[in-house]
Amino acid sequence: MSDYYETLGVPRDATSDQIKKAYRKLAMKYHPDVADDAASAEKFKEIGEAYAVLSDDKKRQMYDLGGDPLRGGGGPGMGGFGFPGGAQGFDVGGLFDAMFGAQNSRGPRSRVRKGQDALVRLNLTLAEAAFGTTKPIRVDTAVLCPSCSGRGAADGGEPVTCTTCHGAGDVQTVQRSFLGDIRTVQPCPSCRGYGTVIPHPCGECSGEGRVRSHRTINVKIPAGVSTGNRVHLDSQGEVGPGGGPAGDLYVELSVSPHPVFKREGDNLEMVARLPMTAAALGTEVWVDTLEAEVDGTLPEDARVQLVVPAGTQSGARLVIAGRGVPRLRGAGRGELGVTLLVQTPEGLDERQRELLRQLAEARGESRPEATVSRGANPKGFFSRLKDAFAD
Structure with missing residues (x-):
């Protein structure tokens, strides 16, 4: 020894x-x-x-x-x-x-497992994103098998213990060598590691416990969302194998551009054209708000009166507080910014021309010279009006 x-x-x-x-x-x-x-x-x-x-x-x-x-x-x-x-x-x-530290047996794995999460995309109008809405969406996903209710067996049957691994889920193989017996453990080939077999699988789901189906879900969209935001719906994703609990559903939002309003954070921006005479003398104009596109909006919310001071120049931005987008997190709303585009009159008759000549003479502007404002930064002005000039 x-x-x-x-x-x-x-x-x-x-x-x-x-x-x-x-x-x-x-x-x-x-x-x-x-x-x-x-x-x-x-x-x-x-x-x-x-x-x-x-x-x-x-x-x-x-x-x-x-x-x-x-x-x-x-x-x-x-x-x-x-x-x-x-x-x-x-x-x-x-x-x-x-x-x-290896283990000889992993044990049987469960037929019932949680389903995967699902992602769908939903397009919204600017009004729907700003004020919230409820939209139906069509989802193609895995649902509980209606025939076997997730059991996977036909005619109310149940899985039975595998006769190969006797419910262990693993089988052990022995290989003889000159050193002795070498044993290895692998999933049971008869039950694929479940420890049970289904003698008579459900004809509709083939023993999976779930089937593919289309279904419609009503999604509540909160006010103030924007492109890229996601709405989380708990347990509305795919049903898991074996009728396991469903995963979650995520709805990714995309907001379409609006022909009048442009959103900048919680603010709304728009451009309004104004005659030269109204800008010079000052006036009050009615402006449609984004709420006008929402069903059931009261008349006082659909329009708002904008006071234009006398001598307003083209490119001036006037602000209407509390008429922007509701804040997604927090109270209150942004503002509505109105950039004014002062229009020069066209198609004047002789009387109108004479009146303008008299005005020019009275103001000493019959032969004006162009002046350049030093230090002026017209970038913001042109940025706000580029869409308007494109019309």
Whole structure:
């Protein structure tokens, strides 16, 4: 009988960590996949026997007292790493599982699993995005099978225990080698790891417990949303396999451009044309608001009166507070900005021309000279009016 401590190269008072570390180092060196000569194979078997004894506190105590658990004196059933057949039939797979923490069995996996989340896209008008709405959407997704209610079995049947793996979900295969029996664990081929089989699958879902279907969902859109925002609908996604709980549904929003209003954050911007005379003398005009496009809007909310001061210049921006977009997070609304485009009269008759000439003479503008305002920045003005000039 060889000395197990010498075989592993550790002192007799070595700790369990020292023994495991020494064994790992030697096992990697003499493993049959690395060294294929007969001497290495024999050495690998010796270090395996030594580790089997010294890594077990009871076997090590027996060995230190002069016994050998692998060759008698260890009690029935303790030969060969605790398996029948003695040292010549030890389980190399079990030894490596113990050394590296692998598990011999994963157990049966459930047929019932949660479904995946789903994503759909929805287009909105600017008014719908600003003030909120409820829109129906059509979703193509997995739903609970109406025939078997998710069980997967026909005629009210139920899954039965697999006769191949006896419900374990895994099967163990044994391969003989000169080192002994090498055992591997893999999913059961009969039940695919479920541990159960369905003798008579549902004809509509083929045992899946769910089917593809179209359904319509009413989605409530909160006021103040914008392009890129998502509405989260809990448990409205795909039903899981085996009739498992549904995932979530996400509705991604896209807002279409408006022919009159442009949104900038919580503000609305628009351009209004105004005759030159009205801009010079000052006036009051009615402006349609975005609320005019919402059904059921009161007349006082559909229009708002805008006061234009005398001498207003083209490009001036007047503000109407509280007529912008409701804030998505928080109270209140943005503002409505109205940029005025002062229009020069066209198609004048002779009397109108004479009146304008008299006005020009009275103001000393019969032969005016163009002036340049130093430091003026017309960028904002042209930015606001570029769409208007394109008309």
